[in-house]
Amino acid sequence: MLDWITGFAAWELLALEPPGWGGVLLRGLAVSLQVAVGGYILGFLIGICGATGKLYGGPILRDVLDVYTTLVRAVPELVLILLLYYAGTDALNRFMALIGAEPMNISGLAAGIFVIGVVQGAYQTEVLRGAFMAVPFGQIEAARAYGMSSLQVLRRITLPGMLPHAVPGLANLWLIATKDTALLAVVGVAELTLVTRQAGGTTKSYFLFFFAAGVLYLTVTLVSNVAIRRIERHARRGMPAVR
């Protein structure tokens, strides 16, 4: 009757080929990573625009962006995902209908990326804004004094100069993005957490699959950490070590 123990010992259930569920888990992981990467990149684009808007935009833009970041950061991701998932696609389709186009069939994956991107965007806006502000203004003035155009100042001085201040925050957000994908289970996106639950439910070996998924998530985190440390070392070149 201890089927969680027998289940736990049933390693063959993790085989990559059916009837093993290993392949399903890995596919789920791939979906999770796709959503995380996509959402993160979308969030980064939103973040760059948001940060520039907050720093250099007019008063209206700044207030609108403030409303965006405050709202998104105050409401649980789970609720945002439900709201954006249903309302977002619904609104899009109504809009398509309005302009007379075919209703778009938005896949769960795309919706997931959109949702994670909007959430990430709010946080990344704040991280990037802080990093922008951490670049000493004198460095920008020096660049102007040497005849750089605004674009050159941004590309050659501001962006690389803010990197060391942005990397820790951005790294943290990446790790959050990988784990927030688990919340998409509630809208039925077949990411790692949902397929884990399906595998557990079908085979009754809950413990085994939760454990396996935990290991997969942890691996993603650990691998990310190694990469982050590299990036950080590169970004922090030229900064004295802090202890």
Added chain:
Amino acid sequence: MSSPHSAAGTSARQSAPAVQVADLHKTFGELEVLKGVSLTAKTGDVVAIIGGSGSGKSTMLRCINMLELPTRGAISIKGETIDMQPDGRGGLRPSNTRQLQRIRTRLAMVFQSFNLWQHMTVLGNIIEAPVHVMGVPRDEAIARAEKLLERVGLSDKRDVYPAFLSGGQQQRAAIARALAVEPEVMLFDEPTSALDPELVGEVLAVIADLAREGRTMLLVTHEMKFAREVANHVVFLAGGVIEEEGPPDIIYSAPKSERLQKFLATVQ
């Protein structure tokens, strides 16, 4: 400027003054900091700008390369006047960005707080403007940078990041960065006041060296003794105008205005 003796490096063909400031006004909000300043520096001149704290020395220097936009007046570099137009709020703004960027490369500013780019090595800082603004080939820029580093005595710090240099070394690197654009005029804003007394010497030595070479320089400084030694013209700013100017010997030994007398008494 009517300096009697002209320094070594002046060549005959350059008849236009290196820097010409005409009727410069600058207002911050309510505060009128510059109330009509005019100044001419011929090629090879070394002009020291002195004055009390808050008298507008930095502001004047920063207006020359448009880091601060003047409220009124004109700036010419080597006879070329920077194009400006009213900004609609009672001030001026540059109307030709390309011209401004080009002129800025002919002026090099050395800041009080160095403002080296922290994410680049010393070499990277020096070749940045030549390569990315003026389009000098990288190899050539590096070769030239190495000569400059030798000149300011920093050859061994070539690949070090600024954060790992002492203040004096950072300021010398900043001077090398300024020299790398082969500027026609160098602007120094209190280049030694952020330094410990022991480090001041090394930087002043480099500047004195440049002066001997005949470079056109405008420098704001509190080091009266030094200004006296290297400058061939001294400008005393007070109350938003040039209160007195002239060759250092006369300014220092026989100040006419009462304000200048008081000022010299407090700093010496």
Added chain:
Amino acid sequence: MSSPHSAAGTSARQSAPAVQVADLHKTFGELEVLKGVSLTAKTGDVVAIIGGSGSGKSTMLRCINMLELPTRGAISIKGETIDMQPDGRGGLRPSNTRQLQRIRTRLAMVFQSFNLWQHMTVLGNIIEAPVHVMGVPRDEAIARAEKLLERVGLSDKRDVYPAFLSGGQQQRAAIARALAVEPEVMLFDEPTSALDPELVGEVLAVIADLAREGRTMLLVTHEMKFAREVANHVVFLAGGVIEEEGPPDIIYSAPKSERLQKFLATVQ
């Protein structure tokens, strides 16, 4: 210590010296910083410790209240020797924690960088040790703290957090904190060197005041003139040993050792 004149506050019954350091050795890894230092300070003595940078002045002071554990030697406060035992790695460690804690309350240290507790107001800092270490009732501690604040001229800063004080005010608060434990000996480690020149004066005035009162004090300082005025005994540390010691008049006007002569020449 063989100071000829003994200061005011000495009472007859206290025959044991206030501080006695015997054959103190201290090694950091390979580096032997103190190589056998002995020192006696009678009650009411004001001992100034001078010496070049890195000569071990701070280390010696820190050994006296065991912030640094000596490698060899003995420390006695008012005749009570701090119990120590070998730590098994060639050094010593205190063997009686209660005794050490008790003795520490009889010694009060004033740090170069103040080290006020930032999460407490000035008053909180002052009453902390009396209330939480010595068990003085809170009201009493507050009443005493207020007197001390008045004494160092900080009555109006009673409820202010340290971050909002100037350096001189912070150091005066630190002195009040030290006085609050009614220490038998006060240890000062360069109490003014973290201060701007203008703030140094206020702190020195308070210390001079304490000296006049007859407090036993050991102070490491670079202010030679001040040391000369307040100390009745000067110790010159060099190369890990006491190179020379004696009354300030003799030490300053007729230094015997060559090292001391050189040292005095550089600092004056």
Added chain:
Amino acid sequence: MGPELRSWKEPHRLVLIAIGIGIIVFAAVNMRWDWLPRYSGRLVEGVGTTLWLLFLTSALGFLLAVPLGLAQAAGPFWLSGPARAFCTVIRGTPLLLQLWMLYYGLGSLFAYWPEIRESWAWPYLRSAWPYGVLALTLSFAGYEGEVMRGAFAGVPKGELEAARAYGMSPLTAFRRIWLPRAIHRALPTLAGETVLQLKATPLVATITVVDVYAIISRVRQDTYLTYEPLLLLALIYMMLTGVLVLAFRWLEAKVPVKSS
């Protein structure tokens, strides 16, 4: 206060506020809210459960975080190693998964021991909230342990030396100086983490704990309304977040820090 008040009166803000009010009025008029009275009692209870979960787990988690942070900042390797491993695992896996692992994994295992089933602990072990509390507590401890590590390490050494120099025992120095100073340093981060903790509480609804999110799910299932209950839920969480942020501001203001 003055400039802030004035800033609300800037024309574009007034327009934004008007738009905001417009949206609320539109929502109130055009959406279905007739269900609200029926559920108001249960909603209040749900908010109560959410807050209770938040405070209990943050408090317990913080108590755990202190030793975790201390072990990592100053402990010997055999303490700092496990502490770091704990924090890494908690931070490296989704809370949802941890929650299910505890409830559906670990929790279902107790049932197989008749001794446990008969014991006094069974009523607790069979209900869901202890697992929710445990998972949220561990999660908070994992994240906050990391924060406290930095806070402990960041307390200036001189202040600790001063404590020793005044004869404080290690325990007194910890209690009076090190810990309060570290908490003070960690407070701004702590505020953010507590908001994140609030936002993590709805996950317990997936293991049958009835918090405000579960009530709203119930409303959605009863009424088949898609947006209205979720909008109300978002509003509730926004208000709770606002209260939390204000509370932490007030706490932080108790020990002012000089802003540079």
Added chain:
Amino acid sequence: ETVRVGVAAEPYPPFTEPDAAGNWTGWEIDFMNAVCAEAKLDCVVTPVAWDGIIPALTSNKIDAIVGSMSITEERMKTIDFSDKYYNTPSVIATAKGSGITPDAAGLKGKIVGVQVSTIHQDYVTTHFGDAAAEIKEYQTQDEANQDLAAGRVDAIMADSLALDAFVKADACCEIVGAVEDDPAILGAGVGIGLRKGDDELREKFNTAIAAIRENGAYAEFSKKYFDFDIYGK
């Protein structure tokens, strides 16, 4: 013409469950295939969280629900249904030898588990709400089953077939009997959920359901799962 058919993403054996190859299997999947083949529709299975399956339909993410969804008054306000395609009684399962009877008296002071958004939830709340000590709501039937096995609930109520499969697979528990019928809540069987106004699709499905009942296809694939006719009366 493609029809996106929503099924609950959580396994609901023997009606819908994914296998390790990621294919959906079960009686309802077979049913769906048969109906779609009959109606010449190109149907694709789209898993959606049960909790959000109706919003998914109304917000146009799917076109039909084949998810053992009972036809009830309350749901009819929001969506349309095809004719019923099966109907089975609702039963109560408990641990073996619990002595619990499937009525309010038997469940007095007990903890009852049900899946959210089901007719069973409504039924339990209405009929046993006062008697039971607590009603626990689960996102999936599977979790409710599991908690019954783990002893965390004393009884669960669900569709007889779902519980039948469960008690066959797990020796812990037994079915103690059907609850008293309440057509207002338990409804008129299970139908395909459709967006309101999608009458064309509903007609196609209705015709197809009638046809496969007629031509024996229904009986054919049902044999694999059940030894009786689950269409009901």
